[in-house]
Amino acid sequence: VDAVRAVEPRVADAIASEVEDQRASLKLIASENYASPAVLLAMGNWMSDKYAEGTAGRRFYAGCRNVDTVETIAAEHARELFGADHAYVQPHSGIDANLVAYWAVLSQRVEGAALRRAGVRNVNDLDDRAWAELRRELGDQRLLGMSLDAGGHLTHGFRPNLSGKMFDQRSYGTDPATGLIDYDALRATAREFRPLILVAGYSAYPRLVNFRLMREIADEVGATLMVDMAHFAGLVAGKVLTGDFDPVPHAQIVTSTTHKSLRGPRGGLVLCAEELAEQVDRGCPMVLGGPLPHVMAAKAVAFAEARRPEFRDYAQRVVDNARALAEGLLRRGVRLVTGGTDNHLVLLDVSGHGLTGRQAEAALLESGVVTNRNAVPQDPNGAWYTSGVRIGTPALTTRGLGVGEMDEIADLIATVLAAVSPTAPGTGEASKARYTLDARVRDEANKRAADLLADYP
Numbered sequence: 001v002d003a004v005r006a007v008e009p010r011v012a013d014a015i016a017s018e019v020e021d022q023r024a025s026l027k028l029i030a031s032e033n034y035a036s037p038a039v040l041l042a043m044g045n046w047m048s049d050k051y052a053e054g055t056a057g058r059r060f061y062a063g064c065r066n067v068d069t070v071e072t073i074a075a076e077h078a079r080e081l082f083g084a085d086h087a088y089v090q091p092h093s094g095i096d097a098n099l100v101a102y103w104a105v106l107s108q109r110v111e112g113a114a115l116r117r118a119g120v121r122n123v124n125d126l127d128d129r130a131w132a133e134l135r136r137e138l139g140d141q142r143l144l145g146m147s148l149d150a151g152g153h154l155t156h157g158f159r160p161n162l163s164g165k166m167f168d169q170r171s172y173g174t175d176p177a178t179g180l181i182d183y184d185a186l187r188a189t190a191r192e193f194r195p196l197i198l199v200a201g202y203s204a205y206p207r208l209v210n211f212r213l214m215r216e217i218a219d220e221v222g223a224t225l226m227v228d229m230a231h232f233a234g235l236v237a238g239k240v241l242t243g244d245f246d247p248v249p250h251a252q253i254v255t256s257t258t259h260k261s262l263r264g265p266r267g268g269l270v271l272c273a274e275e276l277a278e279q280v281d282r283g284c285p286m287v288l289g290g291p292l293p294h295v296m297a298a299k300a301v302a303f304a305e306a307r308r309p310e311f312r313d314y315a316q317r318v319v320d321n322a323r324a325l326a327e328g329l330l331r332r333g334v335r336l337v338t339g340g341t342d343n344h345l346v347l348l349d350v351s352g353h354g355l356t357g358r359q360a361e362a363a364l365l366e367s368g369v370v371t372n373r374n375a376v377p378q379d380p381n382g383a384w385y386t387s388g389v390r391i392g393t394p395a396l397t398t399r400g401l402g403v404g405e406m407d408e409i410a411d412l413i414a415t416v417l418a419a420v421s422p423t424a425p426g427t428g429e430a431s432k433a434r435y436t437l438d439a440r441v442r443d444e445a446n447k448r449a450a451d452l453l454a455d456y457p
């Protein structure tokens with residue numbers, strides 16, 4: 001930080017302050033974690049200065065031998081870790097990984113067919129009529145993904161997102177009675193809609209997904225199964241999710257972030273079957289900007305860490321902690337979507353407390369608990385105010401907290417929620433953000449959070 005301080009002290013201060021914030025609050029954001037010093041240090045190096053468009057051994061720039069080494073090692077670790085045929089470690093983020101995957105499937109299936117029809121190898125060799133026809137065909141392709149309010153991600157076909165504009169999209173949701181994916185309804189929608197791509201995976205679904213069944217449905221309608229395991233990649237790496245619940249043996253293409261439960265640097269990853277490897281590897285420069293070699297170095301370190309036996313123990317503790325947290329909340333009368341959890345996250349429905357997610361999130365933050373508001377299925381408050389709060393255990397488990405502490409945290413959360421009242425003078429949207437919180441409860445909660453964390457610096 002001293003080198004930064006010499007140039008721009010305000011940035012140095014913000015960096016130092018962020019370390020303090022992360023140290024001093026209960027980090028329960030389900031998509032966050034603490035990367036190891038080895039991962040962080042691997043990222044801060046001169047590889048950042050190198051241009052390396054292309055892939056290892058096939059670059060558009062000279063002098064890439066060290067980047068080749070790093071990218072090859074990262075891909076090797078990723079393949080071994082997940083048992084995948086092929087790994088592409090360049091995506092800068094999870095959203096980028098999803099774009100690469102969509103582009104690869106479109107290229108392989110739609111563009112590939114057009115090239116074969118025309119008897120050429122490259123789109124540049126199509127005549128104008130064949131090119132116009134291909135563009136029309138690309139625009140007609142269908143995507144079926146989980147809806148946002150059921151726990152899917154923006155990039156799974158949400159209309160305002162690019163994925164919702166690239167594709168003719170439709171969503172599947174969850175059973176209103178149970179909150180669980182209704183595979184029969186999903187199968188019926190797939191049969192009728194016949195998507196090119198069926199997307200599985202989620203940002204806010206607290207249960208397991210049966211990927212064997214998903215693949216069966218995809219095969220039945222001729223779709224490619226893509227699984228976005230951004231949230232639960234750490235549980236796959238740690239062999240907590242196996243068999244039907246491990247996406248890698250079942251999906252043709254799997255995308256992920258590397259910074260959530262997987263505990264690596266901020267970034268993305270694509271795993272795929274051999275038949276898609278060539279297209280996926282063209283992600284840069286066809287979809288992505290130049291690779292971030294320093295981040296690929298950090299991914300290699302993180303994947304190597306995740307291959308160690310300790311990581312399996314970590315992944316199991318993440319799930320055990322989430323279950324303890326859920327049980328503690330239920331015992332104290334907090335309503336949970338689906339009534340519990342099978343993975344690393346818990347989705348609280350705070351409408352029972354007469355609150356919006358926005359009010360609950362802010363009151364918890366004041367009390368030393370960092371969470372994020374999240375829509376619940378059929379949420380009457382929409383995606384901005386919401387009726388839910390999502391919490392997850394990857395970060396606090398890294399820090400060493402266990403099931404005993406989770407019960408204490410459940411008590412702390414339940415106590416704060418019971419002490420919040422919406423102050424809605426009048427109506428209107430803004431009232432969905434206003435609340436009062438008993439100051440004594442807030443101060444006591446902050447003290448309890450600090451005491452809990454003091455044992456796990």
Ligand code: PLP
Nearest residue numbers: 093094095153202203228230257
């Ligand atoms: N996919 C899922 C399922 C996610 O939850 C997220 C994170 O919010 C992403 C993709 C996007 O990841 P990133 O923020 O790295 O682009």
